[in-house]
Amino acid sequence: MKPLFPLFPRVARRGAILPALLALAACAAQPTHLAQAPTAPPAPHLVTVGIAAFNDFHGQLEPPHQSVLVPDGHGGTAQVPAGGAAWLASAVDAVRGHYPNHLTLSAGDMISASQVASSLYLDEPSIGVMNRIGVDFNAVGNHEFDRGRDELLRMQNGGCAQFTAHKPCQLEPFPGASFRYLAASTVDKDGHTLFPATGLKTFGTGPDKVTVGVIGLTTRTTPTLVSPGGIAGLTFEDEAATINAAVPALKAQGADAIVVLIHEGGKQQGAPDPQGCDGMSGAILDIIKRLDPGVDLIISGHTHASYICQFPAAGSAHPLLLTSAGLYGEMVTDIALQIDPATHKVLSAQAHNVIVQSDPYQSSTRLIPHDDRFPIFTPRPDVASYVQRYVDAAKVYSSRPVGRLSGPALRGDNPALPIGGPLGNLIADSQLAATRGAGAQLALMNRFGIRTDLVPAADGTVTFGDIYRVQPFSNVLITETLTGAQLKAVLEQGLDEQGPNQGLAASANVRFTADLTRPVGSRVTRLLVDGRPVTADAKYRVTVNNFLAQGGDTFTFLADKPDAVVGMTDLDALQAWIGAVPVRQVPMEERINVIAH
Structure with a gap:
């Protein structure tokens, strides 16, 4: 079989032949003590x-x-x-x-x-x-x-x-x-x-x-x-x-x-x-x-x-x-x-x-x-x-339609700051809707927890397999209370150079500006919930997945909140949100304004 790439040349043992010895073999003179000619060291056997x-x-x-x-x-x-x-x-x-x-x-x-x-x-x-x-x-x-x-x-x-x-x-x-x-x-x-x-x-x-x-x-x-x-x-x-x-x-x-x-x-x-x-x-x-x-x-x-x-x-x-x-x-x-x-x-x-x-x-x-x-x-x-x-066994789950989308929901590729794009927006909206009963006022989603784009079939159909590929971790939703100061600190942690920066995708009622030209710790310059500025002492019920709620992706300000309420899985929330209307519109608006220069 032809190698997939050129291999090393085979290295053979080598010696040196002294031309002078050939001449001596034909000579009838008495044996003479000759100095040993230098020889090259043998190549290693590899x-x-x-x-x-x-x-x-x-x-x-x-x-x-x-x-x-x-x-x-x-x-x-x-x-x-x-x-x-x-x-x-x-x-x-x-x-x-x-x-x-x-x-x-x-x-x-x-x-x-x-x-x-x-x-x-x-x-x-x-x-x-x-x-x-x-x-x-x-x-x-x-x-x-x-x-x-x-x-x-x-x-x-x-x-x-x-x-x-x-x-x-x-x-x-x-x-x-x-x-x-x-x-x-x-x-x-x-x-x-x-x-x-x-x-x-x-x-x-x-x-x-x-x-x-x-x-x-x-x-x-x-x-x-x-x-x-x-x-x-x-x-x-x-x-x-x-x-x-x-x-x-x-x-x-x-x-x-x-x-x-x-x-x-x-x-x-x-x-x-x-x-x-x-x-x-x-x-x-x-x-x-x-x-x-x-x-x-x-x-x-x-x-x-x-x-x-x-x-x-x-x-x-x-x-x-x-x-x-x-x-x-x-x-x-x-x-x-x-x-x-x-x-x-x-x-x-x-x-x-x-x-x-x-x-x-x-x-x-x-x-x-x-x-x-x-x-x-x-x-x-x-x-x-x-x-x-295993593929055949999984089809009973993966091929089941869960709803329809107006078009592809992509993760986005902001070169200045990974955010989550339309798909991050869609997921955050689904998580807020799924936890309103726990008092949730907003939801945040980490971009690095979104594994792939969500692309429906030509008629807009989305299957369980499609959404499973987006969120395969079986995370559950956690709703907890943060002060306005803590909420701003959480968003700052996504921009603090501790690991790859990421702007948390936010539900539709949240807007904030991330100014990456400012010093670490003061990069969130504008933060609104339901159209009103967030105040430091006010309390907000925030939904995130349990990975974030345990301090994952360096978001330590989300960890160890005593009033946390555990909800459904993130996958169940997304499935319910897409299926709740005949065609779910993909949210295309920019909820985070990124200033990079």
Whole structure:
């Protein structure tokens, strides 16, 4: 089979032949003691270990109907249809097929924020897919904690104990993950990591024996990204310090190569290029600056970006390699490490992002066809059959109409401040309507909790599956009392540079101005509720989801309110709001005025 990318040239043993010896062999003179001519040292005998890596799968069992953007060769970009679990399985098989010695690794967020066929079944089918693919190790990501630590432990260990509103094991017993979760930086109050910090895999025997050590961990910002109640008692330690502490321990256990699986990353600038590293930025760069030079490879994630980067590494025989394969199983990174078993060092590392090209699909504007410049994968039959069982079972829920919309409700893409767009407005309106009985006067929704656009069918029909993809977290609504000063402080927290800024989407009776040119803490310059200015001492009943009510996304001023009332799920609220009228109009007005310059 032709390799998916050019492999390293095979390195053979070499010696030197001395022309002088040939002349001596023909000479009849008495033997003469000659000085030994210098010879070149033999080239090392290298062992290649291949790695198939991906990240941020997010339970995308079926093709997500998204594209990988690539250079079109003419200064623009082209779209390549990609993704789907059965196609990913075939792509991973193809990568591993080039290497007798191989590992399959995932850099977190394998589950949660998933498609309905996985999420309705607590992502058990996503774990089942990964068992069939043959993953070796998966680093925990922030989304692994969405349903709390006990449910995450069930993902590893299996069983049918119920820790969520959804019933587990609905279609079959759940055996748990056959691969190992790694959580080097996630420490329980007893001082132990939630899962093992590291793993080892050995290949070959005798002089060809090599061992790869793997460190797995998530971003230290995880507590700001998940509901605090689900991670009570856990701390998330500094990434670089955690990695540096693990390197010597792995070396002492015989590791010849050190691979880091980290759910943190960066993004490149400029035109999309899955093989590029143009103008990289992001939290991963600070981590790299502080790393032990013994690290050979970093497989990253979290930012949903793709890149292949090499950074100078002091004291190493090769640059430090950094990779990421985007999201949703749309790519798999083909990595080759060449290891010298005699010196126990990696001498070179190369990588290439392989696009998991799947079936063409119809976008909102046109058909996205195959791109013949890239391999076209066929779905692996066993994985396709397994996925189809869950897709069929979910159809009774996902295909049910819940109402009609006047048009697409999009999340918006304000370059100055993520807000939520028309869809954020729609969700906030639905949550206010659903909690009026609890005294709610306004509702606020976090932009980062909206997973995708809500696009109805041609006749405006919206299905349960459509809204589930928008809000797959099973959050419940919380109505609590804030003073006007606290309400303003909450909005300021979205603009305080602690993590990515976001303007909370607001219900239709709220207007405020976010002036990003002003100092942190004084950026909300105008705040109205029901057309009247908010006063510091007045009290307001505010509805948010339970993620925000527990201080998620750094909105700590919303946490621990004693008069909080628990309501219905956010999904039930949105479903009821859309279905309450023959056609629900998508609110297009700007409720937040953003001043960026």
